[in-house]
Amino acid sequence: MSRGKQAGFGLIELMVAMVLGLLVLGAAVAVFQSNLRTFNASDGQNRVQENARVAYELLSKDVRSTGSSACSAEASVLGLDAMSTSFKTPLSGSATELTTVSADDLSYRVKTASASAVTLVESAPQASDIFKVGDRVMVCNAAMTGFAQIASIAGQTVTFTAALEFDPALTEYGDPASISIARFRNNRWHVKANGGATGNSLYVNRNGGGDQEVAEGVQRLDVTYHQAANGNPAVYVAAPTDFQSVDAVRMFMPMRAVMPSKAPGENDIVNRNVASTASIRNRSL
Structure with missing residues (x-):
């Protein structure tokens, strides 16, 4: 019984296969580089x-x-301190920078007030979660606006380091229900x-x-x-x-x-x- 001759790959076939493999590999690398460039640019x-x-x-x-104010924009601004002065001219700047002055977006109603302290209406959130000692704040009603720095916080009562220029609870044309407090923003x-x-x-x-x-x-x-x-x-x-x-x-x-x-x-x-x-x-x- 005769045996059939077993055929293998010739040199030419191997070289063709290698060339085809290199072409596929080159195409894959080109696609990868293109995708990488697109990703980096994006x-x-x-x-x-x-x-x-x-x-x-x-x-x-x-x-x-x-x-912007925590109360009426028509309220008179009292005081000659730095906060009062800057709030009277709330926009300043140059061709390369600018400064804006306003009350914070969130203001809080006041239950009782004097020139040296205010007590918030709401029992929550806690005043200590809203304000911190040293914060600069705006206190105002429908007629007048003043600024102060917080000295201490006890319960819902916020006490100032120095008295306001007016008593919010005793202001003419300033209804006690209109009193608010908010952070000062510069x-x-x-x-x-x-x-x-x-x-x-x-x-x-x-x-x-x-x-x-x-x-x-x-x-x-x-x-x-x-x-x-x-x-x-x-x-x-x-x-x-x-x-x-x-x-x-x-x-x-x-x-x-x-x-x-x-x-x-x-x-x-x-x-x-x-x-x-x-x-x-x-x-x-």
């Missing part, structure tokens, strides 16, 4: 968009709230170096404390103001002649993000420009 773009959204939401919120927005790969960031300084980083990668803050009176209302200017007449603020911020990785010869920096305008609520209604 990641950089997403970082820019996220930082831009945070920057504009928080900055625009402060601009819209400029000069926020300075500016851009400075962050020490990182993106170079600069947007920072806010709250009530004279330390700078807090809000949005990474903001290269600069260009601010222009719409002055509705005592100026040219048709244009936005970098240096208004009367901040009390400003009713809108336009903000332009070049943004930068760094992609997590890059291919050789590619730029890992993503640059975008974003702009927005915010109107001051109590001056545009």
Whole structure:
């Protein structure tokens, strides 16, 4: 009985198989690199968009709230202290930064009040959960507004380090039911170096404390103001002649993000420009 000859792969067949394998491998690597570039570009773009959204939401919120009070906007502001003085001119700034002054968004009704202390109406939340010793607050009724710093908190009673310029419970035309207390807010927005790969960031300084980083990668803050009176209302200017007449603020911020990785010869920096305008609520209604 004769045996059949067993055939194997020839050299040419092996070489063809190797070439085909290399082609498939090269295609897979090319697809992977393309997907990686797309992911990195999208990641950089997403970082820019996220930082831009945070920057504009928080900055625009402060601009819209400029000069807002826990009570009536027509209430007289008493006192010559720094808080009273700044609240009388609640918007200030330049072409590269701005400062907004207002009451906090949350205000609390008062049951009893004097020039040196107030007691909250609601039993919950606790006053100690709302305020802290050292907080600066606005106390007002329908007729008058004053500012103080908290010295102590006992139960729902908040005591001040120094007496207000008026007694909220004894004010003419100021109904006791209209008395409220809220945190005082003085926020300075500016851009400075962050020490990182993106170079600069947007920072806010709250009530004279330390700078807090809000949005990474903001290269600069260009601010222009719409002055509705005592100026040219048709244009936005970098240096208004009367901040009390400003009713809108336009903000332009070049943004930068760094992609997590890059291919050789590619730029890992993503640059975008974003702009927005915010109107001051109590001056545009």
